[in-house]
Every structure is written in C-alpha cells, then in structure tokens.
Amino acid sequence: MEHQKEYEHYNIEDFITDDYFLQWVRFPDAATDTFWQRWIAAHPHKRQQVEQARAFILGLRFKETRPAAAAVATALERNLAMIAALEKEEQPPTIRRRNIRKLWRWAAAAAVTGLVTLAGLQFLHKKQSRLVAYTGFADSVRSIRLPDSSEVILNANASISFHQDWEHSGNREVWLKGEAFFDVKQAPAHPFIVHSANMDIDVLGTSFNVKEGAAYTNVTLNTGKIKVRFSDLPEKPFYLAPGDFVQYSARNNKITKKRVNADLYAVWKEEGRQLKNVTLKEIAVYIEDIYGYHVQISNSRLAAEKLSGGLRVKDEKLLLETLAFALDLQIDKKADTLLIQPKRK
C-alpha cells in the first residue's frame, strides 16, 4: 500500500505534518480509519504519540469571520451588476446590430406574407421563444437564477425548464422534475407558476420546496403564500401557509396536509447548513415523509429532545447513525417501522 511509509520512525510533529494522517483526523473515511486503527493496533507503543498528534490537530481551531448566506447573496448581486456594467460598456455595437437584424427579419416576414394578423404575429413570437432547460448535477445542488432574478436550487438530478424570454408572455412558468427549492421575486402582475407531473403551484413572492416524484409529490412552504392545484383533483385547490406541508400520493390519489418544520425540508440545499433546536419529533415526521417509514418514539420526553448543528439528511443510513450518536439512541428497524428509544446502558 502507498501509505506504508516509515511511520514507526515518526515523532509527534511528523504525524502532524503528514498528509495521510491529517486526512484521517479531519476527514476520516472507511479507508483511512481502517488503515490507522490497524496501524495503531500493530504499533501499540506509538499509540500515545498518535493520540497526542491527533489531539493537537483537533485543538487547533481558529476564530472565523464567515459571512452569512444573506451577505454572500448581496455581495453576489453587486458582483453580477459590476460584470453586467462591464459587458455593456464593452459591446454596445454588437447589441445594437443584433436588434437591427431582428427588426429586418420581422420587416421581411411582413413584406412576404403581405397581411399578417396580430394574433398570427404573437403565435410566431411564442413559437420562437426557446425552451431552456437546466439539469442538476449528479451529486451536488445547483442554483439557477431565473430571468426575473428568482432563485431555484435544484437537488441532485432534478431539472427545470422555462421559456427563455418570458417577459413577453405575462406569466412566469417553469416545469419541474425532481426536487427544488424556490425563492420567488415578488411581481404580482406576472404570476409565477410551477408545473409538475401531478400539480401546478401558483406563487406569490415566497420561498418553498417541491419534491416531485413518481409515487409522491411533496410541497413545503417556508415563507409567503402559495396555491396548489392538483391535476387529478382540480376542484380541490389548497392554500398553503408557512410551515404547511402537502403530500400528493399518485397511487391512491390522496392528499395529506399537515404542519411541519419547513426548514428541515429545505435543508438539503445548503451543505453544512446549521439547524437550530429541531425536535426529534420533527425529524421523525421528516423521516416518515421522505424515507417512507413509520416512526415510533418510545416516550414523549425523548420526542421533545432538541438538536442543533449541521445535519446531512440526504443519506438515510447516515441520518440515522448521526441521530443515534448525537442523542444516544437505539434505532431498530422492523419491516417499515423504525423504533427509536434511549440506548440501554
């Protein structure tokens, strides 16, 4: 193996400066952990040095001044404006030329057909506006800025499409596959509509999460107000308030509505996002909705236990392991039921 260096001759400083050692201490994975656990077992007299090196690295924590997400967003807005100004300055002639060319094309079309009705023109125009599609990345989230500067964050493998120049058609319409978080700019004159396989969502300036899937589609509202119209139940539109969760099951054509911790449902969009005071009960509901288990918590005191910190919810196994570790729980799986109870000592 590549890492069989002469570690037995290493002193504490050598361990601290070693790449593979640092990697294990900071980002342990199965490979590094197996290697180092075995190495320590084979070299018991080095154990203390390894522990000291490890303690030193873990003790080196520095004060941070990391800006909040909102501050980064503001800075980005300013930066994009700087770039836009720069690009405008650089190429006014090309833009003008392009416009003139477009005008000529219209003029030519009018001349050839002789008589073009206004409706016809509009039809032609609509046909010309291209549908653009964005697909999320395979293993990370991707944020998309829409023409009205609304923001969409696509989860892995999700995709969204919309007409390129939607300013001309009064509506802002997008088509969604998979899961996405929307932060929509307010513009009452231009309705914002999200189309998905089983439902359409009418939006007022707001932020919410949609998880579209073959069996279920979930919508969780974080702020503002939305109206959900189901394709198969058009007579039953739902109005959502912040914290509302609506699930549509395609299989039995059933709609479930309840109150949830909406932050939790959108937590996938930011790596390392910190949650504050989420109760185990709320997480249990989340696990039921996302992973399809029935979750039982052995007592109500435990259900009210609170967690804060960075929580990765994408991976079921990891989520359960983390929970079990953080709250000292025993989690048993029986068929599709998860039983959560305090760990027996």
Place this chain on the structure above:
Amino acid sequence: MNEHQHIDLAIWEACKEGDKNAYAHIYKLYYPGLFNYGCKFTTDAALVEDSIQEIFVRFWTNREKLAAVRELRSYLFVSFRHYLLKLLSQYRKIQEDVTATDDYAFELEISAEQQRVNAEEQQQQIQLLTSAMRRLTPRQKEAVFFRFYENMSYEEIAGILNISVKATYKLVARAIIMLRDAYHTEPLMKALLTITPLAVALGSMQLSMMICAQNLPHSL
C-alpha cells in the same frame, strides 16, 4: 465548517462557456472562505469585500484563459492575497512591495468556542496556544491557516505564498514545533483521551457530518 472545497467539473465547464449560474455557484462557494481569510489581514471588512469583488470580476473576464479546475481555488487565493496586500500597502503609504516581505499583519486567533474541555484547563491551554501563535511570523501563521483550516496541500500553499514546496513544508513544521513547545499537551491530552471512545464510535463517519447534541461535548 469548511470542507474540501472543490467544484464540479461540469460547473467549471459551464462557467467557462459563460454560464452566469455556474459563476454564481463558484462565487458563493469561495466567497465566505476568502472573506474569512481577508479579515486576518485587516479589520476593514469593506476593503476585504471590495477586493473580493475585484478579483472575481477579473476571474470572470479571464476565465477562458484559466487552465484547469484544480487550480481555481489557488488562483482565487493568490490573486486575492496579492490584490489585498497591495491595497493595504497603499493605504499605509509604504512604497515597497509587501507581498515580497513579511511586513504585513496576519491575525490568526485561537477560538475558545467548541473546545469543551474542563473550563479552567481549557482557558489555560488556549492562552498558551494564543501566546505561542503570536510569536509566529505572519507567513508561518498563513501557512498554518492554509494547512489546518483550509486543509490545503503543501503544493497549493507553496503556490499561494510563492515559495518552494520544500520551504512550505519547513515553514509548517517549524511553526508546529513552536506551537507545541509553548503549550504542555498533558492536561488537554487527558481530557481528549476520555472522549476517544466517541471518536472511535464515529469511525467511518465524516466529522463534517456530525451533529452536536446540546448536552454533549462539542469538542470533536
């Protein structure tokens, strides 16, 4: 916490081709780290932000000339460091180029948060480590910061500080000896050893995925 900050090849390609969404993604990924780094040179947050804005505009203008995605983080840190130090030296009306000397400030402070060892011992440890840290040169502090906070390779650090890889390695090694000399690891060791079973229980779990329960030590 900061993690491995490497961007997707697809994002990089999209950005190169002029996709502003991909650009925004890169911006949001690196902005917090650059800001945090910049605040070690100066307390003037506006100056730090202006410098970041400037180097990102340059990045966008020059993106097609950039060689590979692997170099992106280094590129951003190098140009940011250069730009900010130049601005700072202009403000201080110093004529010579400070990037070539050690004549700049780099405040790397030990955080007292999250280290939940016995409060008294912890206080003492942090004080010792803090005073040891003050004795390091700015360049040593920067190297320690890049190595143990940004988790960069020696090659990457060498590129940013514009010195050889060998010199970087020495810089870090010497800083570690100075830091370790100054603070007696004994008391801290004892406390950390008691939580070793937790660390082992964590096993293959990534530290960054950890969640901290409020009634548990936050020290891991």
